[in-house]
Amino acid sequence: MHIRRDIKVGLSVAAAVAWIGAVTLLIVHEPDPGASSPAELRDRLATALAGHDADALAGLLDYPGSGADDFAKDYVAVLAGNGVHAVTVRLAPDDRDPTRATVDGVLADGRPFSYPLTVTTEEGRWTVAFTPPLP
Numbered sequence: 001m002h003i004r005r006d007i008k009v010g011l012s013v014a015a016a017v018a019w020i021g022a023v024t025l026l027i028v029h030e031p032d033p034g035a036s037s038p039a040e041l042r043d044r045l046a047t048a049l050a051g052h053d054a055d056a057l058a059g060l061l062d063y064p065g066s067g068a069d070d071f072a073k074d075y076v077a078v079l080a081g082n083g084v085h086a087v088t089v090r091l092a093p094d095d096r097d098p099t100r101a102t103v104d105g106v107l108a109d110g111r112p113f114s115y116p117l118t119v120t121t122e123e124g125r126w127t128v129a130f131t132p133p134l135p
Contacts, residue, residue: 032123032125033058033059033060033125033127034059034062034125034126034127035125035127036124036125038095038098040126041091041101041126041127042090042091042095042101045057045089045128046087046088046089046103048060048076049084050084050087050105052077052079052084053076054069054072054073055069055072057072057075057076058071058072058073060127060128061127061128062118062120062122062127063129071130083108083109084105084107084108085105085108086105086106087104088103088104088105089102089103089104090104098119099118099119100116100117100118101116101117101118101119101128102115103115103116103117117129117130118130
């Protein structure tokens with residue numbers, strides 16, 4: 001009887017170790033948020049906003065904690081609800097080392113809109129933050 005119990009315990013421990021290993025590998029291989037260059041950030045941000053793509057937007061956000069996914073879902077829902085289209089993104093003051101991104105687009109009723117975002121960089125990854133840019 002003890003052998004059967006020992007086998008069950010051993011299999012349970014092995015399954016737990018395998019599960020922990022699989023989760024660790026998934027986390028390690030998850031891409032870092034952001035883009036590898038300002039130009040890539042500009043292009044991916046414009047595509048994510050124009051396509052109302054929450055997953056793509058979440059991957060570009062400098063967002064505290066783990067709330068980027070929820071924020072991105074809510075944000076693109078508002079974009080879609082307002083019929084946002086013709087989105088473009090401009091970087092400033094310098095395309096190679098920007099501190100701001102300006103998002104321009106058109107609402108469903110034809111009215112244009114524009115707003116600034118803060119561009120951040122850390123360890124070679126470029127992201128945007130939905131906070132007012134510093135002067």
